[in-house]
Amino acid sequence: GKDVDADIRRLEALHRALPGISFIGDGNQGFSRAECLAFADGVRRFGGTLVLLEQPVVRDDLDSLVAIRRETGIPVAADESVRSLEDARKVITQGAADYINIKIMKTGVLEAVEIASFTLQAGLKLMVGGMLESRIAMGCSFGLVLGMKGFEVLDLDTPLLLASDPVQGGYCYDGPALQPWHEPGLGCAVSIPADAHTAGIKG
Structure with a gap:
């Protein structure tokens, strides 16, 4: 969540080294809504597959979780949001x-x-x-x-x-x-x- 472009590059390197691999992206509350959407789009553009986005935004921002589900089509897991x-x-x-x-x-x-x-x-x-x-x-x-x-x-x-x-x-x-x-x-x-x-x- 500190550098979205760097996160995308890391996943792209793994994607190239391990063809067919899929990813679970655990944001640990580190993304904003816009950053998470940019991250998901960046992974899609290099041909990667995100099968799950785990707690991309801060725990109380349920509106953003709803929007991320809707706009990416990627399943979302609530972690810190559920205590x-x-x-x-x-x-x-x-x-x-x-x-x-x-x-x-x-x-x-x-x-x-x-x-x-x-x-x-x-x-x-x-x-x-x-x-x-x-x-x-x-x-x-x-x-x-x-x-x-x-x-x-x-x-x-x-x-x-x-x-x-x-x-x-x-x-x-x-x-x-x-x-x-x-x-x-x-x-x-x-x-x-x-x-x-x-x-x-x-x-």
């Missing part, structure tokens, strides 16, 4: 999104289930994501996906950004796929190294 069931009602009533991004760190598990159920009943689609979390938290989100069904877009990859993974067991990454666990609960445990005190972690 509660009441937020979901507003977004859906106003026609501001095609997907609602469920994150348990925004709402907790129980309200996440309520939002997901309401979204499906309203005829919209579900996405699941997260903050920068360990595989314990992501395992909870993945469990929600497995238990509820109806989730079409999974964005549960932030544990891959961590320098190390102290979690043993649980779900695992298999290329672009997530493989579930078969043990009770989340099927995982945390291994704390013997020298953890040097990092300020108490065993």
